[in-house]
Amino acid sequence: MANIEKLKFPALKITGANYIAWTTDVELYFESQELSETLKLENLSPPKDKAKAIIFLRKHLDENVTHDYAHIKDPAELWQALKARFHNQREITLPHALEDWKNLRFQDFEKVEEYNSAMLRIVSQLKYCGKPITEAEMLEKTYLTFHKEHCVLQEMYRNCGYKRFSELIVTLILAEKNNELLLKNHNSRPTGAKAFHEVNATDVKNPERGSQTYRGRGRRFNRGRGRSFNPQSRKSYTWVRPDQSSKGKESQGRNAQKRESICYRCGSKGHWAHVCRTPEHLCKLYKESQKGKGKEVNLTEHFEGTSYLEASDFINDVDETAHADN
Structure with a gap:
């Protein structure tokens, strides 16, 4: 992996599939380094330049290809050997490129950019194989492969009189982006509905409410520290301390009993x-x-907590009850 990161461009594959791009990259790099003379036969380049050229070529070859030409030390000889081995890529690539050009249709691509990439790749292959494609042929290929539902658009673009394929592609990409934006705005909410306001819009627009919030510790929506709202009583809207919540429930139960008729x-x-x-x-x-329940009621009303009774208290109550019955 470390060797791949140091490469100036992808290495030549053993199949020679990228031979066209590889030779172009090598020639451009050698021109920038003033090493182009080393690729010519019977050149008089100094040994130092030849060594740099052969090292660079071997570094940008597949490992199996490098082993095949490990005995060659002259960059010009290696260059000619690779050309003899992979130069037939034009004859191999031409039938496939012609078939791709024949089956290329604009309606088969979801994005205009994908169609543009496929078109330029096929045109580049045909140009390398000696079958260049003109701008007019590229435009006509695009017009004739529109979808049948877009026949009106096809006539509109044709009547614009584009001379270059790139001009048509820019127009199509711009129209595609505008259509995506139109559909996005249409699907955002039903037709005729108004836009939803932001959640905090009311708080921002109300200066009085905004000035009362977060004023001191523990005073948001409260009237003092440590107070909480009692959610059980919706009609009274009274504030109850947390420590009195249990007593409030008991008193509420007693009041409910008293209110019973x-x-x-x-x-x-x-x-x-x-x-x-x-x-x-x-x-x-x-x-x-x-009659015998009055004393118990008075005890619970006047004494809080636990009350202690003796046996004599119960005996007297029983005697009084028996006497009243007689």
């Missing part, structure tokens, strides 16, 4: 005493059953 006359739920229709003897039985 309980009749103190019969003990039933769903109506008040002034509309109670329960028979009198049933109401009397209910009141007698509630």
Whole structure:
């Protein structure tokens, strides 16, 4: 891999597929280094230049090709040997290039740039094989291979009177980019719909709200440090401390019990005493059953925490209840 990175251009393959490009690169490089005379037969170049040329050629050859010509020390002799071996690439490449030119169609490519690359590659191969293609032939090839649905566009481009293939390609690429932008804007939202505003547009446009946010530690959307909103009560919108959240739930449960409509006359739920229709003897039985519960209720109301009772308290309550019954 280190040797590949130091190469000036790709090495000559053993099949000779890149012989055309390789010879062109070698000739241009030797001209820049003033070593072109070393490739001519019976040249009088100094031994130092010949050594540089032969080292460069061997470095840019496939390993198998290098082994075949390892005994040659003259760059001109090596150059002629490679030419005799791979110069027949013109006869090999010509049938394939003609077939590619025959099957080349503009409608077979999704992108204009891909079609342009294929066209220039085939034209270059045909030119190397001695079959150059003119600009008019390239333009006509493009016009005749448009898709049948684009026959109107084909006539429009033909009437523009382009003289060079590159001018037509630039126009086609520009039209392709504009069509992509048109489809992107069309699919962004339904026809007739307005553009969505940004999420933070309201916060930016409201200076009062923006000035109140992030003012001090822990005061965003709060009225003091350590306070939180109680989401259970949607109607009151009161602020409750975190440590009082559990007490708030208990008090809410008690208030819910108090708000229940309980009749103190019969003990039933769903109506008040002034509309109670329960028979009198049933109401009397209910009141007698509630007589022994008053003391317990008073204890829970006046004492917080645990209350300690003695056995005598229960005995007295039982005696009083029995006496009242007699």
